[in-house]
Amino acid sequence: MSWDYLFIQAANGAVIGIIYALIAVGVTLIFSILKIVNFAHGDLYMLGGYCAYYVITLFGVPPLPAMFVSMAALFTIAIILERLLLTPLYSDATERKDEYGLIVTFGLAFFLRNIAIIAFGPFPLKPPSFISGVQHFGNLIVTNDRLFAGSAGIVLILALLYFMHRTIWGQALDAVSQSREAAAIVGINPRRFNSFAFGVGAALAAAAGALIAPIFSLAPDMGVLPNIQAYVIVILGGMGSVLGSIIAGIALGESEGLFTAFFPDPTRALAYTNAFGVLVLMIVLIFRPNGLFGRRHLRME
């Protein structure tokens, strides 16, 4: 194994990690406001990828604007879905909200995946590159698409950070996540922010899907594993911390890359790389059984 190979794996790992982080940040955002674990998040990511693909191929829009169109589309779709399906979560009349959120988002994932098979076909699709070509760093060759995906991911996360900390909407979102009651008292309508948070989370996932599409291909079931990886990052990243998510995302991407590089049987390395992330998730859950997103389930004083 050469150093070059390792470096390439490391560079790829970093890019994948940033994309994971983008998905994970959305999962965290949705959890902190709506108090549900969104099992359909990976499928929103899938929809985002396809949406960008069709905007590019049908309307001839360049990839970058197409990504923004896809984000806007998913933002809207997500809000519609949230209004249709998740409103019972905010009513006191609904019992067992955990179970409701779980089955509904799991069912939604099933629905979206199967609709995608019909609408987009089961075969992988690949949109054109954002920027074609490659960059040489000594002996290293990295495609422009990966560089672009990585940097765009970072820019989007920074934009989210700016939004959360510097704008009134972001501040309100933060207030709602800390206490719905207190937020309601100071005149924030928490319900509107449920929709908004779900929409923003979906838009970030859509961006991730659009960015990853030229690197890997689009497939209806492409969201299943990133959804799980997002949970890993949310745990490792320390409870809803955006910066933690970025670091954890890159760490997971890197360790997956290195896992692939060092796995003794190269024909199986790729398959088990996916299992590796899942295994990390299971082990972390064993040690932090309720620790994905903080202490919501802690009922003792």
Place this chain on the structure above:
Amino acid sequence: MSENGILIEGSRVTKRFGGITANDGVDFAVAEGDLVGLIGPNGSGKTTLINVLTGHLTPDGGKVILRGRQVSGKPAHIYAATGVARTFQLTQLFGRMTVLENLMVPGLTRPRSSAHEVARRARACLEFLNLAHLEQLYAKNLSGGQQKLLELGRCLMLDPAILFLDEPFAGVHPHLRDELIKRIEELHRAGRTFVVVDHDMESILRISRRLVVMARGRKIADGPPEAVRTDQAVLAAYAGL
């Protein structure tokens, strides 16, 4: 049974949550047949102490001795099996099970219990609590006060030696509260031991034989209610809220 009549004892109990020390070396022993009122400002560590003494929390330091046996670290159902029953600060019933089923559960956990016998006892218990007419209702559909009574009934079905009641009077209609106090006194006369946590001083003083005061995770006073009421440290703790 230990020879000095101590039923349950927490010795140097320490429990931390993150940076907060909820219990800081608390010694708390309850003698057989006593009726102890446990009071203290919010956040003084009363509920944590109860959770430790009933096996719902494992202490970080110190130990719990139940009838002369060290039990700290054992799961809560072992405590229940040894005669320790409790209610919860916010009533925790089996919401989507009927009132009768709620009482059947603890009864049936006893070894060699027969369903017939447990059902008979459960119905007797419902009579005692004036809930008999609600037998087939889901527990979640009861009123707040009825839920408190049912939770007390669920404790009784364990045939416990000691009952820990965490804020039994909170949010209960005064009429129902008197009813509750009557039941507690009746059960106490029948030989059961009680530890009652509440903020309702009037009720606590009415029933307690012994008053224990906690503040900031420590026990600051312990003795007959008359003595504790005039204790300087207690007055300071409540005044210094």
Place this chain on the structure above:
Amino acid sequence: MRHLHVYILLAVAVLALAYAPRVNPYWMHVAIIAMFYGILASSWSLLAGYAGLFSLGHMAFASIGGYASALLVQWYGIPIPLGMAAGVALCCALGGLIGWVCLRMSGPYLAIFTLGFAEIVRITFSTEDDITAGMAGLHTEPLFRAATRLPYFYTAFGLLVVSLALMGAIVQSRWGLFLRAIREDEQAAAASGIDVARFRILAFAIASGFAGLAGGFYGHYIGILTPSLGGLDLMAVLVVMAVIGGMERLPTAVGGAFAVEFLLELLREYGQWRLPIFGVILLLTMRFARNGLLTPFWLHFVRLGGGARGAAAVVAPGRKDSRA
């Protein structure tokens, strides 16, 4: 008439068995698969509906049971029933282990954990293709060397009835009451003297055992096993079946499995649209009829026989309530 509902069920069963030889092979196959799902949906209902342990790893256990039995039969030439029994035992043990490992997890965390378990099982089965034949599929020994599907039909029927009888006995006993108490409130259950850990592990072990049984039968019936048996899509179909029927009662979960499986066949002309349609039905059920579409019918049906509203036998002693 007392126990009218029981007699009606018995009569329907007898009619089904008597009529079976005249059913055409296609619909017989559908019925066999429906009964396979019936075992899975009812055992998942025991786990998720009664004990409140929302596992997404149930199909993974069916897959494990299927592969274990098929491989044991293939390697050691043991009789198929013995292979299936070994598969059940393995699933019980593994299920208990998973139940133990996730003792402190609740709600969505348990779902994520078991989802992870299922994915690892699926990935391993498809990657270790020198043992499992991977995506190409593992050819299995057929249970019967008969020209018709009739023996399979009777076997599936027998397995479903035995499974329901055993699980029915469990949920009617004090164990069922304890599982529901754990679902409602674990702390209160422990304070009432229930060994919560023991019953959670037990629920996982029992439910996984039945999943392994269903999987073992499926493998030796269908003749080929692929890793997708344990995949997320079939798990979702199982959730659809149990939730649409009513996941908190065994008969409604089985009813859901039957209804969905037969509808999937009846709506064959709609091809790929069937799955998303059932996805929508699932979402609508959750939104507007949380207890399941079949639950009201079942309760009416039970009332025909004078049975108490969903009461377990232990709760209404003296009143014989032989609901299975």
